[in-house]
Amino acid sequence: MKRRSFVAKSSLGSLSTLLGVDIIYKELMPKGYIPLAFQEIDPFALFKKDEAMVVLNDKPWNMEAQAHLLNDRITPNKYMFIRNNGLLPENIDEKTWELKIDGESVVTPKSYTLADLKSKFKHYTYQLTLECGGNGRSEFNPPAKGNQWTIGAVSSAEWTGVRLKDVLADAGVKDDAVYIGYHAADLHLSRNPTKEPISRGVPLSKAMQDETLLAFAMNGEDIPLIHGFPLRLVCGGWPASTSGKWLQTISIRNKVHDGEKMEGSSYRVPCETVAPGETVADEDMCIIESMPIKSLITYPKSGALINEGNKLKINGHAWAGELAVSELAYSIDYGTSWKTASLENAKNRLAWQHFKATITFPKKGYYEIWARATDSNGTSQPMVLPGWNPKGYLNNACHRIAVKVV
């Protein structure tokens, strides 16, 4: 039973008392937001997300989009998936926030305030596609454990910041450097301060790319807290887990970074392909680097009923990790025949590319529209599931929507 109650809006303290809990999100709450109860935090209001987003997990927060929500050319915050590994950092102070550069292979360990970063280095803005390594996991058979993402753990927003390579050069990189690793301010789920929820990284070659940013803005505004305020590493085209949020430290390493979720089977796939369900030893797993070719039909929403004789306009996006997308084909007959959609060039490297097509259907009935992208190396998406892997990463099977001609 729900009872109704009156509480004073003036003080969250009294609200906490009334609910009999301590509201840990006090300082994050948007103006005018009132929680129903601690265990009933409304994530849509709190994180300013569209109500059609799907919550997979609330501890830690994990939320995905649906295909039709991703129709914008540049993904706004309200449709951006959330993938957290730990608890949100508490009491972030932008004014005292510092980024440390350290590690075995740094010439001079240095610290930079946000003001230092913003004033000392040139700013760049890129549209960068970030996809969770586990996007599509829910389809694998036998199932893989973890968040059961469908297709919505991908976004392509505009990020503004300074180039990581400029900051690394300022601190100095020794000749033996091979990798960078990040450390961040989020809390481990156990609240054990000695444990990190996630501390991943990329090879030096990726760290040194022009588009690899230490970002302080997203779509022209401060990065939302849930996406890494006040500072985030952004490595477009790679598993989004390499783009560390709430960034505090970049360690320049003389070996492959060995932080939390770099080792074992995390963000790794079998080095050699395996049969579904096979057991794979940790030493036979290789780190995922560039994400595979993939596409999404973002318009219309699946389930459209259209009148016989009407043409159907479709559109969407395609992306290919480090590579470019060279072609987008679509089929309305289960892959028996394919037609080519018109495909735009990327706004910049590592941004997704938009496609569109106009479809005529031969007669009434149930149809599925399948989209299949091909990358600049000539690799296409599979129509069924790609190779099985123990952790359910890299499902880039064709996206499908259903339509009926009536």
Place this chain on the structure above:
Amino acid sequence: MLEKEENDRIVFKPIFKVIILLFTGFIVFGAIIFLVFGPNQTEVEINDEDPELIENGIHVRTGLIEAEGLQTVITNCTTCHSSKLIIQNRMGEEQWNATIRWMQKSQGLWPLGENQKVIVDYLTKNYPLIEKGRRPPLTNIEWYTLD
């Protein structure tokens, strides 16, 4: 008219006077409180559902299936992570056990002792492996008219 009203006036017993005075005072006091605090107040729904309520075989607060071992699972598994993580996964006995071992090794999960079997039995029975094949048909399509 006035005369008539005077004639019709009811004479109250003292006890009623006191009651009316109290009642009026209460209303006036309430109005003052409302005027002072009213504009700053917001109506909020507070869920005071029974935290152990079971509806249609589901433990409402966590969404977990009601079956033997439920309370042991709630106690040991939902301290660190959400029950949503359990509900969306499907595994066999060995995988559930391996998941527990991984959490003990790296995520700070305590030794479960005899409870481990209780938990894994519950999970294997209620959240078992399902055959999905290589690509199931599209399901849950919500049909709508596209203008």
